[in-house]
Amino acid sequence: MPEFHKPSLPGSALFESIAGEDDPAERSAAGHRIANLLVRGAHDPADQQLVERVLHLADSEGLGTIAELWSRAPAETVAGALWRLYALRTWVYRNPLQAAREFATGKAYAPVQEVLAGVVDPPGPDEVITLVDTVVRGILAPDFDVALDRAAAFAHIVGVGRGQLDDVDPASGARLVDTARQLRAAAEAERRGNLH
Incomplete structure (x- = not known):
């Protein structure tokens, strides 16, 4: 990002x-x-x-x-998970065209993640913003783990897509994939009742 x-x-x-x-x-x-x-x-x-x-x-x-x-906050805490959701949402709002482009590039390399993320195909800037808003609204729902999983899937696809593009720093793609891993771990902790 x-x-x-x-x-x-x-x-x-x-x-x-x-x-x-x-x-x-x-x-x-x-x-x-x-x-x-x-x-x-x-x-x-x-x-x-x-x-x-x-x-x-x-x-x-x-x-x-x-x-x-x-x-x-550590990644596997509620506060740490919310920070990562906030950072992801802020970046998407500031760069919706870039987010859509990177998602479109990455989805071919992560088809299972694409289904989990739930972005409408083809993913344009509006669709990407809608997804991120839906995920963030999920923090107030009883399925917080699902919101974290969807955000992780989205971040993973965008990170992979970023790594495939020539005009983007590949290290930033790797950092985004790492954020996806952290969100996924937070979702698992939430399912186990260990996310505090």
């Missing part, structure tokens, strides 16, 4: 009611808590209030502010 740049650090407004807002460990813990609440749902009024604040922040300032909390 050569065009992707990490968003800037969120402002202190996000953390104003979270103790230790200047402590990186507290920010990391807050990121994991928010990620789990978004995927697993809130079970008490305090958690529901936090979810509402997070969703309001996402609407007003963008998901990047929240996603920054997840950027250093």
